[in-house]
Amino acid sequence: MINSEENYDASSIKVLHGLEAVRKRPGMYVGSTGSAGLHHLVSEIVDNSVDEVMGGFCDWIKVEVSPGSIVTVEDNGRGIPVDEHPEEHKSALEVVMTDLHAGAKFSNTIYKTSGGLHGVGASVVNALSEWLDVFVKRNGHIYHQRYEKGISQAPVEIVGDASETGTKTIFKPDATIFHTLDFDSKIIENRLMELAFLNKNVTIEFVDSREEPNYRKILHFEGGINEYLNYLSHGSKIIMDKPIYLSDKSGDTTFELSFNYTDDYDETLEAFVNNINTVEGGTHVSAMHSAFTKVFNDFARKIGVLKKNDENFKSSDIREGLVVVLSVKIPEPQFEGQTKAKLGNEEIGTSLNYMIQDRLSEILEIDQKNLKKVLDRISQAAEARIASKKAREMVRRKNALENTSLPGKLADCTLMGTENSELFIVEGDSAGGSAKQGRDRNIQAILPIRGKILNVEKAGMEKLLKNEQVNDIIIALGTNIGDDFDITKLRYDKIIIMTDADVDGAHIRTLLLTLFYRYMRELVENGKVYAAMPPLYRVSYSGKHLYAYSDEELKIMLDKIKSESKNYDIQRYKGLGEMNPEQLWETTMNPQNRKMMKIEIEDAEYANSIFQILMGNNVESRRDFISRHASTVTNLDV
Numbered sequence: 001m002i003n004s005e006e007n008y009d010a011s012s013i014k015v016l017h018g019l020e021a022v023r024k025r026p027g028m029y030v031g032s033t034g035s036a037g038l039h040h041l042v043s044e045i046v047d048n049s050v051d052e053v054m055g056g057f058c059d060w061i062k063v064e065v066s067p068g069s070i071v072t073v074e075d076n077g078r079g080i081p082v083d084e085h086p087e088e089h090k091s092a093l094e095v096v097m098t099d100l101h102a103g104a105k106f107s108n109t110i111y112k113t114s115g116g117l118h119g120v121g122a123s124v125v126n127a128l129s130e131w132l133d134v135f136v137k138r139n140g141h142i143y144h145q146r147y148e149k150g151i152s153q154a155p156v157e158i159v160g161d162a163s164e165t166g167t168k169t170i171f172k173p174d175a176t177i178f179h180t181l182d183f184d185s186k187i188i189e190n191r192l193m194e195l196a197f198l199n200k201n202v203t204i205e206f207v208d209s210r211e212e213p214n215y216r217k218i219l220h221f222e223g224g225i226n227e228y229l230n231y232l233s234h235g236s237k238i239i240m241d242k243p244i245y246l247s248d249k250s251g252d253t254t255f256e257l258s259f260n261y262t263d264d265y266d267e268t269l270e271a272f273v274n275n276i277n278t279v280e281g282g283t284h285v286s287a288m289h290s291a292f293t294k295v296f297n298d299f300a301r302k303i304g305v306l307k308k309n310d311e312n313f314k315s316s317d318i319r320e321g322l323v324v325v326l327s328v329k330i331p332e333p334q335f336e337g338q339t340k341a342k343l344g345n346e347e348i349g350t351s352l353n354y355m356i357q358d359r360l361s362e363i364l365e366i367d368q369k370n371l372k373k374v375l376d377r378i379s380q381a382a383e384a385r386i387a388s389k390k391a392r393e394m395v396r397r398k399n400a401l402e403n404t405s406l407p408g409k410l411a412d413c414t415l416m417g418t419e420n421s422e423l424f425i426v427e428g429d430s431a432g433g434s435a436k437q438g439r440d441r442n443i444q445a446i447l448p449i450r451g452k453i454l455n456v457e458k459a460g461m462e463k464l465l466k467n468e469q470v471n472d473i474i475i476a477l478g479t480n481i482g483d484d485f486d487i488t489k490l491r492y493d494k495i496i497i498m499t500d501a502d503v504d505g506a507h508i509r510t511l512l513l514t515l516f517y518r519y520m521r522e523l524v525e526n527g528k529v530y531a532a533m534p535p536l537y538r539v540s541y542s543g544k545h546l547y548a549y550s551d552e553e554l555k556i557m558l559d560k561i562k563s564e565s566k567n568y569d570i571q572r573y574k575g576l577g578e579m580n581p582e583q584l585w586e587t588t589m590n591p592q593n594r595k596m597m598k599i600e601i602e603d604a605e606y607a608n609s610i611f612q613i614l615m616g617n618n619v620e621s622r623r624d625f626i627s628r629h630a631s632t633v634t635n636l637d638v
């Protein structure tokens with residue numbers, strides 16, 4: 001027989017190695033150490049409870065964010081098993097919470113979320129938390145264990161009695177790992193809302209007890225994804241009386257789909273695989289698009305909307321104004337792409353395509369009234385496409401004759417294109433002026449933009465691209481966009497977004513990051529994009545000036561000055577414009593001592609989802625979002 005102590009040591013060493021790996025490269029496990037990664041921790045714990053919901057063992061989840069960046073997730077599932085693990089000689093609970101690879105083994109659903117950033121498990125959250133407490137109600141008892149930075153502080157112990165079952169996890173993310181511990185309740189609520197739409201059996205309670213009075217929301221949607229669809233199309237002119245719902249199952253693969261059409265120009269699509277929002281799309285989304293294209297073209301021929309010599313509708317015609325929620329559940333998803341948010345399984349695409357074609361044609365055969373309405377809408381899109389193509393060709397011919405020169409507002413640097421050259425995109429003409437005077441003109445170029453670019457609100461990205469200021473940015477960068485993007489043409493080594501530390505500044509940053517994310521993604525992927533971090537305060541004492549970049553830093557600074565009983569004066573910077581050129585250079589632009597944050601792809605992806613709220617169709621959620629952020633200075637994007 002193996003010596004159990006030796007065995008215990010072996011498993012402990014394995015655990016320590018695992019935790020060390022996670023803490024050394026947190027980005028590998030949660031995407032980033034910025035806001036995106038921070039919020040990923042919450043999703044990770046909640047997803048475990050949702051697995052329990054999918055298994056049919058749980059119908060209630062509560063999520064609370066408390067002062068001090070403490071998160072509590074509680075469910076009424078079966079409770080994580082606590083019995084002793086036969087080989088490792090410790091509680092199964094401890095194994096789940098500390099062993100990197102235990103997650104999948106203990107999962108109770110065939111629909112895995114593992115792979116990349118998803119389903120990394122509670123142990124990763126534990127490793128990245130200053131401390132974590134877990135309470136399990138099971139076998140009539142309440143069990144508890146505490147961990148610090150992933151390391152258990154004592155064996156699992158019984159701390160009380162319980163007649164019900166469930167799991168409660170409380171954690172505080174580690175401030176030495178994450179750049180920010182500032183949870184954005186809107187991001188959390190949005191994710192919880194998605195989960196509640198996708199799992200109509202669950203009730204999710206969300207509480208933000210950092211707000212007084214506490215912010216509370218009960219999320220429960222009897223109508224499931226149909227209700228989600230109504231939410232998404234709210235505020236737009238709807239073409240059909242009610243959504244069309246399709247679903248099917250083949251083996252362990254199931255799909256659910258609900259769609260409608262509006263008179264909007266863009267498609268509104270939310271696609272999920274095993275509850276994960278696949279914002280980068282994938283084979284399931286392509287399969288749905290090609291099934292729709294096939295079925296609508298077939299019907300259009302059949303009922304004579306398309307005549308013999310007409311060309312087929314294109315996928316883009318079918319997608320214009322389409323609002324759709326697609327949820328698929330599959331046993332072994334492969335997630336790809338920068339943010340692991342793209343489904344890669346080819347075989348799923350093939351079978352889904354046929355399943356959707358079958359169900360869709362079956363329904364449209366019966367529902368001729370809606371079929372005609374939709375085909376009308378699609379024809380309209382096709383006609384507009386053909387007309388605009390002609391117009392564009394005219395413009396292009398004209399443009400080829402004129403050459404594009406650099407924007408007049410750009411103050412370029414003399415050594416542009418060199419290794420250290422930088423483009424500052426600066427909010428406001430006044431800050432732009434200070435930046436121009438304060439800069440190192442050899443390597444730093446300044447492009448001021450006005451806050452006004454925000455006024456595109458509902459217009460969406462298409463219109464935004466036509467906006468003069470956005471055009472200036474594209475031309476200054478030199479790379480072009482979309483399919484024509486060429487990173488080798490980039491005129492600077494770094495692109496630095498410099499905005500005020502207020503709501504407008506955050507909006508502008510969100511918008512620019514969304515632009516980069518959607519049309520110039522390689523900039524972010526190659527680590528070219530940064531956010532400048534101007535100071536929030538200037539503290540003057542004994543003829544010296546110190547700068548504080550956060551409230552915490554200010555507090556530490558003041559405590560020190562007070563302990564030396566000096567007189568001091570605090571200036572709060574409300575915007576970049578309040579700094580003179582020298583101060584701006586010293587605090588924010590000087591490469592020797594400035595603070596900057598590199599934008600990771602996950603941060604840009606979050607900006608993109610925030611952008612959808614801000615610019616999207618959903619008037620209510622936008623209004624709600626803006627009004628809740630109007631009084632606080634938060635990073636919407638990073």
Ligand code: 0RA
Binds near residue numbers: 079
């Ligand atoms: C595996 C087995 C069992 C429960 C769970 C996992 C479980 C995990 C989590 C994570 C958060 N909440 C959870 N609730 C349950 C129990 C198996 C059994 O009782 O037979």
